[in-house]
Amino acid sequence: GENVEQHPSTLSVQEGDSAVIKCTYSDSASNYFPWYKQELGKGPQLIIDIRSNVGEKKDQRIAVTLNKTAKHFSLHITETQPEDSAVYFCAASVLGADGLTFGKGTHLIIQP
Amino acid sequence: NAGVTQTPKFQVLKTGQSMTLQCAQDMNHEYMSWYRQDPGMGLRLIHYSVGAGITDQGEVPNGYNVSRSTTEDFPLRLLSAAPSQTSVYFCASSLTGRSNQPQHFGDGTRLSIL
Numbered sequence: 001g002e003n004v005e006q007h008p009s010t011l012s013v014q015e016g017d018s019a020v021i022k023c024t025y026s027d028s029a030s031n032y033f034p035w036y037k038q039e040l041g042k043g044p045q046l047i048i049d050i051r052s053n054v055g056e057k058k059d060q061r062i063a064v065t066l067n068k069t070a071k072h073f074s075l076h077i078t079e080t081q082p083e084d085s086a087v088y089f090c091a092a093s094v095l096g097a098d099g100l101t102f103g104k105g106t107h108l109i110i111q112p
Numbered sequence: 113n114a115g116v117t118q119t120p121k122f123q124v125l126k127t128g129q130s131m132t133l134q135c136a137q138d139m140n141h142e143y144m145s146w147y148r149q150d151p152g153m154g155l156r157l158i159h160y161s162v163g164a165g166i167t168d169q170g171e172v173p174n175g176y177n178v179s180r181s182t183t184e185d186f187p188l189r190l191l192s193a194a195p196s197q198t199s200v201y202f203c204a205s206s207l208t209g210r211s212n213q214p215q216h217f218g219d220g221t222r223l224s225i226l
Binding site: 041089 | 145204213
């Protein structure tokens, strides 16, 4: 089955700086790669996703890039703000398969 | 809209007890699923359903049962609770009957088994 590795497990950046979280996946048939943000005591919330026919997608301060050849994808957050502090999860899904496979999460800390 | 609603939010059980975690969605979504989240483990799929009357096992199904009699509801049953089932449980749904669509998560049920 699919295996998703996520790094780093903890990331601390100064407010206003950029943050990058990286994930690799093992199944070349995976074609959907979402990113979720989880705040304390809440469920994961989708912040951006990308499909395998696209190399990059951007939504204001958030962008995701996908390298199918290397089987890795990354989340980029620019101009970080205190409200960006949370746990971020990457995930992968194969078309028609049973559910999402999640990475183990990155705790993003924005230092004032 | 309420989205995905999970009840209860917190529960403490004794080993061997049974209980049902409730999940309801009001978005007319076909696909529903249950995940468990353990520290440092991410989320792992327990069971899923691609539509009413259809369920299937995920990565960690042992000790859990599900049913999908209506589009809106997808309860998760613990038949005989064990300490290893102490976890946070999340229900999710998506519009179509596939997992490669945006998933909407509930806020979870925090379950402790003593």
